[in-house]
Each structure stands twice: as C-alpha cells, then as structure tokens.
Amino acid sequence: MEETNSSSERGFLLLGFSDQPRLERLLFVVILVFYLLNLLGNTAIILVTCLDPKLHTPMYFFLSNLSWVDICFTTSVAPQLLVTMNKKDKTMSYGGCVAQLYVAMGLGSSECILLAVMAFDRYAAVCQPLRYMAIMHPRLCVSLASTAWLSGLVTSLIQCSLTLQLPLCGHRRLDHIFCEVPVLIKMACGDTTFNEAQLFVASVVFLVVPVSLILVSYGFITQAVLRIKSAAGRRKTFGTCSSHLLVVVIFYGTIIFMYLQPAKSRSKTRGKFVSLFYTIVTPLLNPVIYTLRNKDVKGALRALIVGNALGPRRP
Template sequence: MKASNNSQEGFILLGFSDKPQLETILFGVILVFYILNLVGNITIILVSCLDFKLHTPMYFFLANLSFVDLSLTTCIVPQLLVTMGKKDKTMSFSGCVVQLYVSMGLGSTECIILAVMAYDRYAAVCRPLHYVVIMHPQLCLWLAVTAWLSGLVTSLIQCSLTIQLPMCGHNQLDHICCEVPVLIRLACVDTTFNEAELFVASVLFLVVPVSLILVSYGYIAHAILRIKSTSGRHKAFGTCSSHLMVVIIFYGTIIFMYLQPVKSQSKDQGKFVSLFYTVVTPLLNPVIYTLRNKDVKGALKKLLLGKILASEKL
C-alpha cells in the first residue's frame, strides 16, 4: 500500500460512529452474538470430533464450516468491539492488512465448503447405496484441503493487489472492518483492473458454487419427490433444509456485497450486510444444525451426561 502516512497513522474505522445511540445498542448485540457464536461453533467442533457416530463426511465438513465461522468472527468482531467502545477509532495498518487477508481467505473457503456440503447431501440422498464409496475419507480430505487452499490463494492474490493501491493519505474507512471493496473505494488512482479482478474472483467463488449447489438440490428435490414414504420424504427434507437455509442466507448477503460495482454501493447498507455475514450467519450455523439435528443433540446429551457421571464418581 503506497502511502507512508497510512502505515504510520493506521486507519480510522468509522463504523456506526455517526449514529452513537445505534452504536451503543449494536455493541451489546454484537457482543452477545459473538459469545453465543464461540459457544455454538466450539460445541459443534468438539461433538463432531469426540462422538464416534458423527465421524461421517457430513459432520467432517460441518466441523470445518464451524471452524471457518469461528475464525472469521474472531478475526473481525473483537477489533470491531474495541473501536466501537472507545472514541479513538484508529486501527493499525498492520492490523487492517492481517484482517483483510484472513477474512478474505476464510470467506472464500466457506464458499467452497458449502458447495462441497451440497455435493455430500446429493450423494447421500440420490446415491445412498454408493454413498460410502463416493464419499470415501480420502476424497473428503482432498475436498477440504482444496477448499482451504483455494481460500488461501484467492486471498493472497486479491489482497496483495488491493494493498498496492495508493491511498494518498486517505485513511478513513466508513465501514465495520477492512474489506477489499472498501479499500478499493479509498484508492486515488484508476481501479478498473482491481474491480474487474474482484468481479472475476466473486464469480468463481460465489456464482459457480451457488450454481453447483442449485444443481445438486435440483437432483435432491427430484429424488425426494420419488420417495413413496411420507416419513421418508420428511426426513430427507429435514436433512437438507438446514444446509440450504445456511446457503441462502450466506450467499445472499455476500453476493450483495461483492457482485455489485464498488462505487455504487450504499455505505450504510454495506455495513449492515457485512455485519450480517460476519456476525449473524456464523451463529445461525450451530443453531440450525443443533436445534434441528437429532444426531448432534443426542451426541451432546451423551457427552454432557458422561461428564456429569464422571464428576459424581469423583
């Protein structure tokens, strides 16, 4: 980032400072959501790892999704709460760069993981007899590694191009965190190439996965409708509806942020949209998957009862 002033002064993260009363309310709401997020996603990770019955592809990818969500919110929320809780809204240049790289990498990884989870559900519903063969452990590991590496590569490319843009002393970020579209907007040079590159990356990590997910669920819906048993149809719909709900919420908000022209974005809308997919959506994942999933609830009860019995023996 060619601006020595930026590296010395850092960035002023304005957030909702123009609305003091709203900022106070949001501080409390975000703090509560973050705590619940930590508890929910850590619970899913622990249950998925500790309960042998959940050592399946579905819960392997769910644990990966929870880890991504946990890391993404931890990358953004603590810094946001610090700037919201004090008059000095300054965020260091290095802190902004780290947040930029990490959040972009994690967000891109989540896009791929959600698509992989849709493929897993397709295999489970449409190819049940061959499911174990299709989703063998080596393939699951390869898909997870591909998702993480894809996020890493796109973050290195996209963020590296962004931080090279000269800001000419502009250091006020009218946003809740350091994101690529916001930093591009601060640049004092022609950003056509950066915007085009961001659009291409957004198509690859948003439009393509969404298309694959829709195709997968098209096949799933067709297979479910052919099930003669009413209880069987309900069970199949219940298994897949949770994932589809997460997909709609996550992709809907992030597409709004990244697939419209950078300079046409409404600043206030952008703040609330970013707040939604960095704070709200990561909390919805554990809520949806635990409250609507008998396996997870059963495993959680089993672990809790085991700990209670162990403590009583002591």
C-alpha cells in the same frame, strides 16, 4: 508518494457506526453476545463431532470444518470491532488492517467452497445411497476440505495484494466496520478498473459457480426425494438437506449483495449492516440451524452435557 505512505505509517480511522452513538452502544452489546454465542455453539459442534463415534461421517466432518471456519472468520472481525467501538480513538494500525483483510477474505472464500462441498455430500447421500461411503471415502473428504481452505488462502493472497497496491493518497477514514476489499477499492484515488474486474472475476468463481453447483445438486436431490414412497422418509431427507440449504441462502444472499456490484455504487450504511450480518450473524446461525433441525447433533449434545454433569463413573 509521501501522502500515500502516510496511511501505512498512521493506520486507518475505522469509523464503523460512530456517527450514531446510541446505535453503536446497542450494537456493541449485540455483537458481543453474538460473538460469544458463536464461539460456544460452533465449539460445541466441533466437540460432539469429534467425541461421538456416531457422528464420524462425511457430513459431520464437513460440518466441523464449517464450524472451524466460522469461529476463525468471526474472530478475525469481532474482537477488533468491539475494541474500536469501545474507545474514542478509532485508529486501527495499518498492519492490523492488512492482517484482517487477508484473513477475513480468505476464510470467507473458504466458506463459499465448503458449502458447495457439503451440497455435493448431500447429493451423494441422497442420490447414490448404496455407493455413498465408496464415493465419500475419507481421502476424498480430506482432499475436498483441504481444497476449500487452500483456495480461500490463494484468492486472498492475490486479491488483497492487488488491493493494497492502490494509492490511497493519505486518506485514513475507513467508513466501514472492518478492512474489506470493496471498501478499500472505494477509498482509492487512482484508476480501480483493473481491481474491480479482478474482484468481479473472483466473486463469480467463489459465489456464482458454487451457488450454481448447489442449485444443480439440490435439483437432483429434489427429484430423488420425490421418488421416495414413504412420507416419513421424505420428511427426514428434506429435514437434513433443508438445514444446509437455509445456511446457503442466508450466507450467499448477503455476501453476493456486497461483492457482485460496482464498488463505487455501494451504499455505506447498507454495506456496513450487510457485512455485519455475514461476519457476525450468519456464523451463529449455522450451529443454531444444524442443532435445532438435526436429531443426531441434539442427541450427541445432550449426551455430552449429561455425561459431564454426572461426571466419570466409579468402578
């Protein structure tokens, strides 16, 4: 029992990429740049969706929620990672690890549900255009967004609490870039069968089920788009939906790789890069993809920038 409690007293050694000093220095710069761009890009989307009345629609309401999730998700990982990479002492406090574990998993789970909600919104817009505003009324939008946030919080409380009960037997070397459930399960010296089963069930609920619903939604969307006679109309609809679909493929593809395989069989180095991708890179891709492929957002951003540059007009 004394060995098990030592981890909570001394914390963990967050090794990250310390075994490759040159790579670590390069990644420090890359992560810092990506994090700052992530904050800038997602904050810009939140601002334009709030300030531009034309963007006060369900689609942009969910997009602003996605930006909030991405900002918080990356912030739960990147600052601590940058601090750890920039010092010789790689120690992370037990409390800091626990907080990161709960927050990162909760926000990652919320994003999984939110992307499925956005697919339903696109289905309603394309397949039920005449009834779209009746279906996606403000109360339903708020309820769906709240469900995404709360479901992530609940699964994080359950899964992380179960993981923290595992005996770590004094082992402090966390060979990863941040505190994550699969990595802590792999560190445990006791029987982890129940925890792996719980993680697998949670992964199915938050990964397989949303992906299945998204694929079904886009099946109906594809059928509806192919019935549009106008080539310009088809291109516009596909352009709007393809942005969301691209985000879905990138996000789910990397996170499924991390969570839908046995914890004991994961490659450490590959797992680090995969986690780095969906916590640092993907949140930046969201605003890039949506702004580059969306004329409404680009127009609103341009108007916001030009308006700030010119300043308030005098009467």
